[in-house]
Amino acid sequence: MADFRKLVIAALAAGILSGLLLSVLQYYLTQPLILAAEQFEAPATGSEHEWQPENGWQRFAFTMLFNGLSGFGFALLLSAAMYWHGTGGYWRGLLWGSAGYLVFFAAPSLGLPPELPGTDSAALLSRQAWWLFTAASTVAGLYGLLLSKNHGLQIAGGMLAAAPHLIGAPHPEIAQALAPEALQQRFVVMSAFSNALFWLSLGALAGFSMTKLKL
Numbered sequence: 357m358a359d360f361r362k363l364v365i366a367a368l369a370a371g372i373l374s375g376l377l378l379s380v381l382q383y384y385l386t387q388p389l390i391l392a393a394e395q396f397e398a399p400a401t402g403s404e405h406e407w408q409p410e411n412g413w414q415r416f417a418f419t420m421l422f423n424g425l426s427g428f429g430f431a432l433l434l435s436a437a438m439y440w441h442g443t444g445g446y447w448r449g450l451l452w453g454s455a456g457y458l459v460f461f462a463a464p465s466l467g468l469p470p471e472l473p474g475t476d477s478a479a480l481l482s483r484q485a486w487w488l489f490t491a492a493s494t495v496a497g498l499y500g501l502l503l504s505k506n507h508g509l510q511i512a513g514g515m516l517a518a519a520p521h522l523i524g525a526p527h528p529e530i531a532q533a534l535a536p537e538a539l540q541q542r543f544v545v546m547s548a549f550s551n552a553l554f555w556l557s558l559g560a561l562a563g564f565s566m567t568k569l570k571l
Contacts, residue, residue: 359439359571366565367435371428374558378427379420381550387415389543390472393535397474427558430456435562435571441503444566453559455498461551463494463517467525470547474534478526490520 391411409415434452438444464487471477493516500513533540 362569362571363435363439363566364432366562366569366571367431368428369565370435370558370561371426371431372424373427373561374431374554375424375427376420377557378423378550378554379416381553382419382423383416385546385550386543387419389539389546392539393472393474393543396534396536423554427554430460430555431558431562434559435566438563438566439571444563444571446560446564446567449559449561449563449566450556451559452563453555453557455502456559457552457555458498459491459494461548461555463520464490465544465548466521469544472533472535472540472543475540476528476530476532478528482526486520486523486525490525493517493520 409418434449434456438448438452467490468483468487477483497513497515497517500509500511500516504510504513
């Protein structure tokens with residue numbers, strides 16, 4: 357029970373700090389691109405939108421809250437994985453953070469890259485199902501490829517990791533976007549960069565906190 361409390365503390369510290377880092381990165385790198393894309397979207401939509409945070413401190417506060425909560429959840433997963441595997445520390449945390457980036461961002465983004473407002477997408481349920489399938493397959497695939505010495509499991513891991521991409525992500529029959537393609541491409545690059553720093557800091561801070569708490 358004492359170790360569980362320490363895991364929660366380590367995850368909370370790593371999640372809050374990494375969530376704050378991601379919020380700052382998004383504020384300077386991706387939010388301006390979103391606001392620019394919304395300018396293309398506004399003339400094309402005549403209906404009123406539901407309530408949403410205003411640009412400025414309100415939007416940043418909600419972003420920071422969401423990123424902090426998400427960071428805590430992901431940090432708890434990483435901390436539990438490191439604890440179960442019997443490894444901690446800064447450098448081990450970086451490796452686990454890199455794995456988290458592959459599982460939760462890089463692999464799903466190969467089929468469903470980050471999108472700006474005004475971009476046509478497939479049905480939400482089908483995209484969510486493919487994202488979950490991809491994340492789960494990538495977890496199982498990385499385990500077979502990197503953490504198993506059994507050749508059969510390694511082959512199965514590679515097949516599992518590739519399966520979602522062989523099946524293909526759901527997309528609309530005719531893909532259209534209101535924002536220019538250059539803006540969309542820059543958004544994808546900045547999102548990938550921001551999330552990479554988020555996951556690396558999340559893993560490193562979780563591993564470092566676990567060492568300090570003697571886990």
